Amino acid sequence: MSGTALRLSKISKGYGTSQVLRGIDLAVDAGEFMTLVGPSGCGKSTLLKILAGLDQPDDGVIEIDGEIANQLRPSKRNIAMVFQSYALYPHMRVRDNLAMPLIMANLPFAARMPVIGGLVPGTNAKRRQINAAVGEVSTTLGIEALLERKPSELSGGQRQRVALGRAMVRQPGVFLMDEPLSNLDAALRTQVRTELVELQRRLKATFVYVTHDQVEAMTMSDRIAVMMDGAIVQIASSAEIYAAPADIRVARFIGSPPINILPADIGDQGEVRLFGESENLRTDLMPGDRAQIGIRPEDVIVAAQTTLRSACSPHEARIRLIENLGNEVILHLNIGGETEVTARLAQREWSAIRESSSDPNLVRVGLPPQRFLVFDSTGSRVQTEEIRDSKRLEVVS
DSSP: OOOOOEEEEEEEEEETTEEEEEEEEEEEOTTOEEEEEOSTTSSHHHHHHHHHTSSOOSEEEEEETTEEOTTOOGGGTTEEEEOSSOOOOTTSOHHHHHHHHHHHHHSOTGGGSTTTGGGSTTHHHHHHHHHHHHHHHHHHHTOGGGTTSOGGGSOHHHHHHHHHHHHHTTOOSEEEEESTTTTSOHHHHHHHHHHHHHHHHHHTOEEEEEESOHHHHHHHOSEEEEEETTEEEEEEOHHHHHHSOSBHHHHHHSSSSOOEEEEEEEOTTSEEEETTEEEEEEOSSOTTOEEEEEEOGGGSEEEETTSEEETTOOEEEEEEEEEEOSSEEEEEEEETTTEEEEEEEEHHHHHHHHHHOSSTTEEEEEOOGGGOEEEETTSBBOOOEESSSOOOEEEOO
8 A cells, every 4th residue: 555645726615605715735745644633613624525525625626646636536536534433334244344345346236236246257256355355454453353243342442443444445545534533532542543653654655634632633643734714824743833833823722731822012122022021032023013922831930939040030920720730730820910821840840849938829930031932913923033142040949
């Protein structure tokens, strides 16, 4: 099995007065694991249906391995789709569910009949080929022991493997997956997620995976396409999406706990001003412009009230909520009675802070400028440069 390259150009789709897709451009390399991620209603499932041929775009071009495929029927696109619902035939055994796509594609109607089918020339040979293909797929997925069962006798994870196997048996060039793990519990979702990644690498097939779960997107993909309001906002690796979001909507959507967004403005020399104080960052924005600063919770520095010295004016913060997750602690803080900030720190760091704290409800918070992501008033990220040496934060014992 080998992957198939896909290219979408200016794909638009609307239903009545509602515009669902707005000029989507997307190129997926052969053998790539591409994930479409975004909030519900952003158009990602509609885009998947258009790729599969289950829906038609109002405008734009679909290319599959360099050939225009707008008018190709779904059966001619060499694409298999795995849905959120497993869509297995409940009255059939697993073996028959796996074989059905090959039976429909390779056997004429008469050859499918229970009694007379064996009398049609060539049927028995094709049946043997189909059985061999089913055996190979079941071995790959580790479901050989399930072949004689019906779907009602399977667990959720087993049903998901059968649904995937039914797509695999056709040996498609592209797998389209529409939130296939959303019906599984958390532990099983993690297991199947790992299996899917290993399977994709083994098959070297092209995967286009749709999810609203950022953890799935970040851990499985070669690249991620973040969709918002019917448009692709950014396409990049998971590392780049997290560390260098191009848009404030991407920054807010990716990351748990969510990124902190703080109001800022631009000073007379183009410097970024936070809480009325100049930071050591300069942008190309005009003096007086409004800006927004993003800082990830793990980049917020927290110390006991009396132990943080900082060249960038540490702030006193009151603890609103403590989420103890075992290996780490999430602190929800309030600075100055108005600004809410979330910090993430290791359990051992938090224990040391509590031991040295004079007031269990107050801490000192440092916001290192070198970790800032600066966005303009429209939400687009802007480049920054340091004005002077980076300010240092020091925890004093």
